[in-house]
Amino acid sequence: MFIFLVFILFIAISTFFLVQKKYTKATLFMLLMGFSYLIVVSCIIIYMSKDAYYYYNLGKYFGIKQGLQNQLMFLPISRMNLIRLMNLFTMVFLYTGLCSAIYFAFDVQMKRKLVLLAALAVPCLLQVMVYDPSFYAHLYFRLYPDVVSSQSFISAYETLHSITFVLNSLYIAAGCVLLIYALYDAPKVRQIRSNIIMILISYISVQVTYYYINYWAPDVLVKVSKAAHFIRFKPINLVGNPSIYILLPYIAGFCLLVSLYSIYKYTRIQNSIKNQESVISKNIDSALLTSRVFSHYMKNELLAIMAQSEFIEGMCEQSPEVVEEIRVIEQRCRKVYDRLDAVHQKTLKSKIELAPVVLNELLEKLLREMELELKHTQIQYTPPNRQLVIMADPYYFSQAIENLISNAMDALEFVPEKSRLITMEIIVKNKWVELVIADNGAGIAEEHVSHIFQPFYSSKPTATNWGMGLSICLTMISAHGGKINAESKLGESSSFHIIMPLLSMAKN
Known part of the structure; x- marks a missing residue:
């Protein structure tokens, strides 16, 4: 029951963040990661409620009472769709977790960001497709027995599952390493570093609880028979002490709330810096605008004076003394022009x-x-x-x-x-x-x-x-x-x- 309350609270707070625009791209990905985590855990509980294997044991794992379990059992959603949702949001969880770490750690150029995000999304989308139960059943019916045997087909999927397990573990490990790097690379400012530390701790804690409860995902969770033309759903393989699973929603809920608080504080610092940059930009732009206009005007006037002096110098070639005085005027004009040009160049930088x-x-x-x-x-x-x-x-x-x-x-x-x-x-x-x-x-x-x-x-x-x-x-x-x-x-x-x-x- 607690996980559903956390789910509602998390959605409410996330909505507040979005409405108030108190987020950056990194924190937005972090919010999506937490949302995906709660969706996956909720789907697991509902799936287990519909599975006779866990009918008398669900309370031991998640503290779900019999009355609530009966209500979850009759929810109008099929186990096929629950598997799809679990697989989809498992990949969303892994993808957004790594993306949030990337945005925290690096200031990548926009084009490179799009290429990197697209490259990271491809394996996730492929896994969602490959582990779809309907795709699995359709592929099995097409290949068995003409192309492969039943055992070979199952073995091939088990090998694929081992490969994707390693790949998904690398996504989690890479996210943790990048956040550690972000902490190392962060400015030596206590407020910023303390919030990144809290985000790092909550991030790792959520990843560990996810890994414990959902290490097997994504998976097809079905067995098919071409002869009988039926699909049988497999139970979710939960390992370890059931009492640990009872604690997981509390741990995850606490970590997500800590993460939200850290994100809020971190975003306030980031927005404060941006607002201060905006104020400085406006003030400096208004102050330097006069200098730019004045410098530009005076440079044009000096060029006109220098051109006129050069013309007069040509008319006074017979008077060396006059020519000498005109050249002194030209030198002084050139000196003032160079000084104005230097001032003008210094005022060109306006980005704070x-x-x-x-x-x-x-x-x-x-x-x-x-x-x-x-x-x-x-x-x-x-x-x-x-x-x-x-x-x-x-x-x-x-x-x-x-x-x-x-x-x-x-x-x-x-x-x-x-x-x-x-x-x-x-x-x-x-x-x-x-x-x-x-x-x-x-x-x-x-x-x-x-x-x-x-x-x-x-x-x-x-x-x-x-x-x-x-x-x-x-x-x-x-x-x-x-x-x-x-x-x-x-x-x-x-x-x-x-x-x-x-x-x-x-x-x-």
Whole structure:
């Protein structure tokens, strides 16, 4: 009785998942696997209820009371159809179990996924056809006795059953191995790994209980006689202690409920990451759209100026001094054009790819990449003795930090080379991590500090500084769920403080 209650509960919860769209493809396959398991076990119980061999023993195996067994016996479904359902959903169970593990373990390209899923489905479909009782009987009537003897035909099917038994066992083993790999390959984030562990445990438990109760499936479960032209149904071969079978529905039900809970938690984390990616994409797209339009417009204007300068240069060949001045204008235009082109290229990436990022490793990599630019500046940075993990897009977050370091270098323009200093410090505060980037430059006037994050605002407007860098930094950091602020005193120093949510930390 318990298995039917679990069946109803599982369907209700699965329907909730589907209606609320709280699933991924991997979790959808996992739900189908659980649904198939319950269908198979239900069909086994109904089949045994209709079999006189188990009439007085069914209660020992599944705790089914006599009254319920009598009701199941008279259900309007034939044993032939029950065998078909058992075989079909056995293969669905094996197929969806392996597919869910594949989707958990790998991020395969769409075309390859379709080819792989189709290849895995072929053996399953063939088994459903070959083990269909009607197909078996029809094949026997066609081949016996002209082509094969009765014993040879039965032996051939027994050999085929041994082969498919090994193949189906490989499906189960491959699914378990892939989920173990998914756990090994998962980000070192406690919330994600703990949910994958629960999914792995429940997956293996369901597979073990399936293997114990349904190791023989799929099978034809019939004997045929051409002479008498009849089909006799065989009993299901249950092995082991009957009391173990009584526990199996409880074990399977518990594992399926744990699996559902784990799937729900895992899907919430996945959806949260996707939603955050979407928010970041929208915010960054809106922030960078102005930069793209502005860069495109200015590049066109500069090209027009350069073309006009070239034309005027041809008209002034008799005046070397004028030609020289025109060439200076052209060089400056080319320099500004190249800078605009670099800005434009940096704004082309719009797809956000959030991932757990070790902050100290990202900073060390960025400093190595900027080593040439920083060769005349002293960098004071002491890496923390712990790995600090944040959720970020490495490209955009690195670009924000690079903008701040470049801004600090600009502030050191009039400081003697030997005295130029940029300090970087990481401070952990509860569940937040603070990155401080400071310089010993000229500082910013108090009336300018509150405006420096506004687009196109700059306290030092030049041909290459239009006040977009800090505005883009603010947008990127805010979109990642972080905060940024500035502190400065004119004539002394400036410091920028980035505060980000801390995902986890571990010792180096």
